[in-house]
Amino acid sequence: MRDVAIIGVGQTEVGEHWETSIRHLALGALQAALRDAAVPRVDSLYVGNMLSGELSGQEHLGALVADFAGLRGTEAVKIEAACGSGAAALRVGYIAVAGGLADIVAVVGVEKMTDLSGADTTAALALAADGEYEASQGLSFVAVNALLMRRYMYEYGYDREDFAPFAVNAHRNATNNPAAMFHFPVTAEGFARSKMICDPISLLDSSPICDGAAAVILAPANVAGALSAAPIRVAASAVGTDTLALHDRRDPLVLDGAALSAQRAYAQAGVTPQDIDLFELHDAFSIMAALSLEAAGFAEKGRGVRVALDDEIGTHGRVPIATMGGLKARGHPVGASGVYQVVEVVQQLRGTAGANQVPDAHLGMAQNIGGSGATVTTHILECMGS
Amino acid sequence: MRDVAIIGVGQTEVGEHWETSIRHLALGALQAALRDAAVPRVDSLYVGNMLSGELSGQEHLGALVADFAGLRGTEAVKIEAACGSGAAALRVGYIAVAGGLADIVAVVGVEKMTDLSGADTTAALALAADGEYEASQGLSFVAVNALLMRRYMYEYGYDREDFAPFAVNAHRNATNNPAAMFHFPVTAEGFARSKMICDPISLLDSSPICDGAAAVILAPANVAGALSAAPIRVAASAVGTDTLALHDRRDPLVLDGAALSAQRAYAQAGVTPQDIDLFELHDAFSIMAALSLEAAGFAEKGRGVRVALDDEIGTHGRVPIATMGGLKARGHPVGASGVYQVVEVVQQLRGTAGANQVPDAHLGMAQNIGGSGATVTTHILECMGS
Numbered sequence: 144m145r146d147v148a149i150i151g152v153g154q155t156e157v158g159e160h161w162e163t164s165i166r167h168l169a170l171g172a173l174q175a176a177l178r179d180a181a182v183p184r185v186d187s188l189y190v191g192n193m194l195s196g197e198l199s200g201q202e203h204l205g206a207l208v209a210d211f212a213g214l215r216g217t218e219a220v221k222i223e224a225a226c227g228s229g230a231a232a233l234r235v236g237y238i239a240v241a242g243g244l245a246d247i248v249a250v251v252g253v254e255k256m257t258d259l260s261g262a263d264t265t266a267a268l269a270l271a272a273d274g275e276y277e278a279s280q281g282l283s284f285v286a287v288n289a290l291l292m293r294r295y296m297y298e299y300g301y302d303r304e305d306f307a308p309f310a311v312n313a314h315r316n317a318t319n320n321p322a323a324m325f326h327f328p329v330t331a332e333g334f335a336r337s338k339m340i341c342d343p344i345s346l347l348d349s350s351p352i353c354d355g356a357a358a359v360i361l362a363p364a365n366v367a368g369a370l371s372a373a374p375i376r377v378a379a380s381a382v383g384t385d386t387l388a389l390h391d392r393r394d395p396l397v398l399d400g401a402a403l404s405a406q407r408a409y410a411q412a413g414v415t416p417q418d419i420d421l422f423e424l425h426d427a428f429s430i431m432a433a434l435s436l437e438a439a440g441f442a443e444k445g446r447g448v449r450v451a452l453d454d455e456i457g458t459h460g461r462v463p464i465a466t467m468g469g470l471k472a473r474g475h476p477v478g479a480s481g482v483y484q485v486v487e488v489v490q491q492l493r494g495t496a497g498a499n500q501v502p503d504a505h506l507g508m509a510q511n512i513g514g515s516g517a518t519v520t521t522h523i524l525e526c527m528g529s
Numbered sequence: 530m531r532d533v534a535i536i537g538v539g540q541t542e543v544g545e546h547w548e549t550s551i552r553h554l555a556l557g558a559l560q561a562a563l564r565d566a567a568v569p570r571v572d573s574l575y576v577g578n579m580l581s582g583e584l585s586g587q588e589h590l591g592a593l594v595a596d597f598a599g600l601r602g603t604e605a606v607k608i609e610a611a612c613g614s615g616a617a618a619l620r621v622g623y624i625a626v627a628g629g630l631a632d633i634v635a636v637v638g639v640e641k642m643t644d645l646s647g648a649d650t651t652a653a654l655a656l657a658a659d660g661e662y663e664a665s666q667g668l669s670f671v672a673v674n675a676l677l678m679r680r681y682m683y684e685y686g687y688d689r690e691d692f693a694p695f696a697v698n699a700h701r702n703a704t705n706n707p708a709a710m711f712h713f714p715v716t717a718e719g720f721a722r723s724k725m726i727c728d729p730i731s732l733l734d735s736s737p738i739c740d741g742a743a744a745v746i747l748a749p750a751n752v753a754g755a756l757s758a759a760p761i762r763v764a765a766s767a768v769g770t771d772t773l774a775l776h777d778r779r780d781p782l783v784l785d786g787a788a789l790s791a792q793r794a795y796a797q798a799g800v801t802p803q804d805i806d807l808f809e810l811h812d813a814f815s816i817m818a819a820l821s822l823e824a825a826g827f828a829e830k831g832r833g834v835r836v837a838l839d840d841e842i843g844t845h846g847r848v849p850i851a852t853m854g855g856l857k858a859r860g861h862p863v864g865a866s867g868v869y870q871v872v873e874v875v876q877q878l879r880g881t882a883g884a885n886q887v888p889d890a891h892l893g894m895a896q897n898i899g900g901s902g903a904t905v906t907t908h909i910l911e912c913m914g915s
Contacts, residue, residue: 242628
């Protein structure tokens with residue numbers, strides 16, 4: 144097994160791109176990443192996507208994107224793990240390069256969610272949950288998260304307003320990210336008045352339905368220095384899984400899949416949570432941010448919200464999260480988010496995160512969650528030579 | 530890179546399993562393969578599937594199948610490449626084991642197609658084609674193949690009845706395969722009278738809409754002998770891609786993706802078509818069988834149908850194909866077919882193919898096609914020690 148590095152990244156602006164098809168979104172991100180890496184071709188392409196069949200009338204994205212990007216003939220396939228599809232695709236690309244089966248690999252995460260009605264998209268997103276025990280009973284995906292948040296508040300004595308710092312932090316950081324969907328700050332007062340979506344989840348607890356694509360180019364670390372001025376080493380790539388259905392879990396308030404994924408990543412990288420300079424977590428809903436902080440070892444059980452209340456999640460805090468806006472405010476084009484997270488960690492480690500730069504960032508972690516915690520992929524990235 | 534072997538296979542009977550959910554289908558095949566391999570657990574699981582979101586109300590099959598099979602926590606993900614999803618999943622599993630990122634890997638191909646109406650399923654299958662240039666114009670997937678078959682007949686002077694030997698051979702072989710969907714023979718006369726589906730494609734040119742799952746267990750070849758009485762070496766695993774849309778191809782009657790995939794596989798295995806003892810090809814429609822024979826080097830351009838007419842495709846012929854019934858008569862649960870093909874090659878190489886045994890079978894090839902040739906994965910399998 145050999146070391147793997149990221150030699151190029153690219154992303155499209157997250158938003159409602161009604162004028163742009165899913166293949167054009169993927170192309171934009173992939174071309175930007177290929178330009179950034181300055182490589183003309185790749186050995187294989189992995190496309191992370193959840194809902195192209197349901198929302199864009201198109202499966203078979205691997206070959207489609209390869210051909211559209213001028214890579215006809217190249218090995219290509221689509222990887223799906225619900226909202227965790229992006230990082231799951233990166234994981235497969237990592238396996239190919241680490242194992243020596245490929246040298247230069249492109250990974251694209253893409254999702255086009257705004258072409259159908261909100262109701263259709265909501266129904267499609269429920270495909271991430273257990274179809275027989277959750278979705279078919281009328282439980283939408285936001286409702287799954289609302290159950291978790293309500294239980295969390297009950298168990299640990301929080302009010303819904305205590306979750307405000309997650310939204311405030313994410314929106315503050317997104318204002319400085321040109322690729323983010325939202326460029327306006329929100330306040331704790333605004334959060335308190337926010338429209339209720341699925342009690343206790345309000346609009347400002349929720350990531351938006353949107354379109355976007357992000358891409359990274361991988362190469363063996365030993366040649367990355369020759370190919371890139373600022374290669375970033377993939378210090379760990381790990382997956383943990385859990386049940387899709389909440390009722391099957393050991394404890395619904397513990398994301399066992401996320402904990403497993405993080406522990407495997409820490410072991411591979413030989414680091415602990417204390418070594419991580421920033422953590423791009425899966426804040427699809429603010430309850431997921433809290434549970435992720437706990438599962439990854441940044442907070443004790445029931446203390447994830449406390450980390451935010453104690454002002455530790457800002458770019459200069461103990462655990463910087465959502466440093467470019469997170470799923471909440473950069474946006475959450477589901478199959479793309481896991482790749483956006485990694486692109487943003489690379490920006491931080493390259494020192495190109497502008498106003499949102501985390502000081503002395505050498506080690507960054509990204510964790511992408513499929514469903515309410517059933518497929519969790521964690522990547523730890525590291526400045527090379529650091 | 531290390532050698533990889535198949536140490537266990539399993540399959541469910543192909544058919545219309547209205548009483549069985551997609552997770553139960555996958556479980557049946559996976560448990561059979563785990564029993565065959567006599568391993569209690571795996572390092573990772575790759576699930577090949579195309580249409581679970583559209584037809585079963587369930588995405589996120591990786592974690593779902595892992596948990597349902599008692600493998601909670603295990604790395605798992607779904608791989609999609611239209612009708613080529615099964616072999617595409619095997620390819621990813623192969624990469625993981627060959628590269629040393631995993632030791633024991635399970636691959637399951639599964640599809641559940643019969644729960645919705647035929648019209649809904651036909652619409653879903655069109656997601657394998659180009660959504661903007663083919664499906665959205667009303668071109669169904671069978672119509673894509675009908676255009677190819679009509680053009681082939683025109684260019685090379687065949688009648689539609691000349692394709693009969695493909696169906697006759699497949700149905701003859703399926704009668705001896707307990708896992709096959711159809712257990713009745715067909716004749717050339719029956720083929721000539723067969724109901725027209727999409728001129729010139731008749732019912733007996735077409736693989737059926739059906740349900741099924743198949744699984745294989747992979748291990749490093751150097752330990753496979755200790756784990757299995759009859760390990761089968763994966764001598765090659767290769768992917769080639771092409772455009773989704775027919776009009777974008779260099780020549781619609783040449784499957785460039787299949788040729789590329791086969792050439793890469795031959796190069797990896799160090800063999801030529803003459804060395805292959807049997808060829809499980811992608812006979813979703815008889816025209817695909819003909820074009821596959823040509824792309825893989827078993828016939829000159831325009832001579833694929835001639836190979837069948839010359840009686841060379843039987844189990845004792847020069848190029849045995851569809852030896853257990855093929856997609857045509859074993860059935861074509863789309864995301865599962867690529868794994869069924871590999872299970873059948875393993876049966877042949879183990880010498881357990883019963884009445885359909887290909888004499889002295891040492892080297893077998895399976896080729897699984899997504900769409901009308903856009904993603905093509907080829908595996909060459911070999912008796913170990915042979």
